[in-house]
Amino acid sequence: MSDAVRAAHDLSALVAPPKGAKERVSRMVESLRGSEILRISGEIRALVASGQPVCDLTVGDFSPRHFPIPAALRDGIQAALARGETNYPPAAGLGELREAVRLFYARELGLEYPVSSILITGGSRPGIYGAYRTLVDPGDRVVYPVPSWNNDHYVHLTGGADVAVRCGPDERFLPRPDALRPLLAGARLLSLNSPLNPTGTALSAEALEAICDLVLAENARRSTRGERPLYLLYDQVYWMLCFGGTTH
Ligand SMILES: Cc1ncc(COP(=O)(O)O)c(C=O)c1O
Incomplete structure (x- = not known):
């Protein structure tokens, strides 16, 4: 390869910061955290590759030997x-x-x-990210119950203000309408997932109805004041995978 051709193929100047510039990516990326579940999943893959017998229940990506297309x-x-x-x-x-x-x-x-x-969309992630980007401006409050699947990351990506509501075993890790009520005033998005990753528990019809009533009441108040509404993002990606007494 001639020097001229090599130079034409050298793209390093495109990615190198200009001389004197502080080397950094965007502030959002600088403070990005990796996915915990993908980290654990990587550890499990390494164990499997080393010949350990492991039943991998980390991410929903099972062996086609067990779950063929x-x-x-x-x-x-x-x-x-x-x-x-x-x-x-x-x-x-x-x-x-x-x-x-x-x-x-x-x-x-x-x-x-x-x-x-x-x-x-190609999988539901682009849909969820698109919904966040469509609705959430930097600083907008996003309310979501914890444990939750990745809402913290989507809030980070969109620069929203994180309003995480901790839910314990007594409530089957699901939000009670009473816990959400005081948090909805001024919030932009309420993000719910049922059946829930990671617990597999699901909101009852009554609880979901009560939460939707809160959203409607909040929006009725806002419409009289000409304010932007509160939106509900309802991720029900696992609704066909309910087992035992769990219904959706
Ligand atoms: C609750 C929930 N929603 C959405 C997704 C994303 O699904 P997809 O693989 O279709 O992007 C997942 C994947 O783990 C999930 O657990």
Whole structure:
């Protein structure tokens, strides 16, 4: 490789800070914490790789030997690839898929949403992050119960003000409406997850209804004052995985 070609391939100048500049990434990234569960999961992988017999219950990414992909899904993906379906989908997702989601929600949950309100994302993380970015300005208060799955990280990414509500074993690690009531005034977002990662416990219909009533009452007060509303983000990603007496 000639010196000129080598120089053309050397991108270090693009990432190196200008001379004299303090070397740092954004303030948000400087104070970013890594995911605890991914750290533990990495440790487990290393144990497994070293030949230890481990039943890995860390992240929901199990061996296909135990949880094989459904045959219909596998065959459908293979057939679509064989047909050459490798292009970008429309930004909001394939029309047929969005319509299928609409029908699924109507059939399984009795919820009628227009197809225009349904957005397909690659996993639910982009949806959650997008919801945070759409709603939360720096300094906005975000209320969420703890234990929780990653709300602390999403609050950090959006520069929101963290209002974590600790929930103990007596309440099955789920928020009581009474604990949330005093925190909703002035908050921008209430983020709930049920069934809950990491405990698997689920909000009862009555508790969820009482919490929704609090949100409606708060927004009724705000609308008379012309204030921005409080939003509820309801992550029910595990609703089809309820066991025993747990219902969703
Ligand atoms: C409660 C909860 N919501 C959302 C997600 C993200 O799911 P996805 O893998 O589809 O991005 C997870 C993944 O662990 C989760 O536990």
